[in-house]
Amino acid sequence: MEREFYTNDLESLLKENADQFKMIPSKKVWHGIYNDLHPGRRWPSALMSLAFIFSLVIIGHLNTQQSKHSNSTNLQNNSQLKGTALQSDANIGYNTNSENKISQRSVIPQTDKTEEKLTDVAVKNTIPFANSELTNTEKNYETGVINTGEKTKNGEETKNLAIRNNITDLEYINRFTSPEFSETVISPVDFINVNINDATSEATNDDFLKHNEPNENNATSFQVNKVFNAGIGMEPAHVPVLKVHRNPNVSWTYYLSPSVSYRTYSNQDANITTNQILDKDVTQHPSAGLEAGTIMKYSLTKKLKFLWGFQANYSAYSVQANNIHPVMATLLLNNGGLPYTVSSISFYGNGPGSAPVNLHNYSLQLSLPVGLEYKIAGNNGVQLNASASLQPLFVVANGAYILSGDKKNYITQSSLLHRWNMSSNFGTFISFKSTKFNWQIGPQVHYQLFSSYSSAYPLREHFIDYGIRFGISKIAR
């Protein structure tokens, strides 16, 4: 410096106070420096982010596939008559029984083909099996599907069935499946689909057959149309069998776990207060927590399953304190063995104050559970299982009132909070098998393995949740 540092009262005051002023930088500053100085090394958060994004994509993809199957199956399920289906777009279901009333919901596209609309469709058929007399008396006003009401004598005469509709060719294969079986047989009394290529013209099943010779892609559809013929005029013995395969080793579980959340304290430094002493000085209570997510289970053996999924977790506890006149509270911190203090204004304390206040310490986390599930006992209907998982997690949002060094005040200091953490989960549950789903219920414990606070803060806080898990599981297709 060239000048003699002239100081008057003000300048000395400024210098003195400015030199005392310290702030704790957030973690991202060091991460930025680290990544700049060591570009070849991967920061764990980058890997975690990639794993997180990858998991979301996989889960989304698998769920989308599953929902497509579900749409098809739902159409069948809504049918009043088992095995009878009326498909959207020109797919009309005929039942080989006579005097059947079919009412169901069908997905029917609009004329601009840009959106689909659910429409109740009611069709009344009279189709004697031998005589094949067909009468449709109701029509679908939404799409203009009109049955001319002409009677047919046999399968050849179904040409007279006119369907005026703005629809295109579509091949739907309705898969009748039930979760109990890995394959399902469609019989003549199930349903038959007819595809109409030209909506504005008359179309027949024969036309469709001519234009849709069986090949690798539409073999199943072709078989189903043969079922149509069999249902009307052919021998039942010629009816082909449609087999739908699924993978029983993979299942999806969706679960929700209300819980009671609390925290445990441990110390990095023996000189700082112990857990028991701390509990005498502070008044903190458990709060309600919640856990929800989805898990894919893959059977490794008959009793052991691998778990992998995505979960959101909310843990919290309440701190009973008092509103006090703002005071300076000091945090005793430690950086690599070098102790230092950070002071901040505190508005809440454990001592006497103007009014009691309930502070809320919480953490909202997204995690990727990876673990194992073991079947302890049971049969196909009822089972007792135990599961354990590790969950790398990212803290989406949190709120923390940190205890000052003298344990008298609470300070908010977000820079001391970890964004990445790891938790473990252990639980047992009983599963019940219903017709389509597997229901689960059982207790579980969720424990945060690493402290919520950075290593600079001497006190370690670990969230712990005791909850009841309610789950619903289904075999993936």
Added chain:
Amino acid sequence: MLHGCLNNIASAQEALYNRFSPRMLGVCYRFARNREDAEDMLQEGFIKVFSQMHQFRNQGALEGWIRRIVVHTCINVLKKNKKFADSVDLIHANSIHLNENNIHSILQAKQVVESIRLLPMGYRTVLNLYAIEGFSHKEIAAILDIEESTSRSQYTRAKAMLEDILIKKNIIQKPRMRMGLTALTK
């Protein structure tokens, strides 16, 4: 630690960063508009510190050397973002009104720093460099690309405005005739 930093060892760099970053962030905070800007300055400053570590001669205090780099980084960031140039206007500065609601009377160091940050950017920068960092007006003029007389006049005005702020915050008392300012003991 220094040896480790010279060898680009991450643990040594982190130890040095942990030791000096709180104080350096305080320095950056006085120059910056907000905490986010201050952290950006700190990050850039420490990257320079580690990349220029071989230039440290061990002849003075390490903290002073780091601080000098950080201060220059802050100035460069302000100049690069034109935040400094846009706010040197003295007329604009005179129209600043204090918000009494922002006044706290608890932490003097924090209050003083926050009071400095109430000043317009141009005033604040000159005051920081002259009164706290110990630069001369000639050095400040060179750093900020302004006239030396401008630096002097800005400092005078900044000092007067800051005195006014500190008096309103009850951090200092009004000076009596031929007597200096008196800091209140909290």
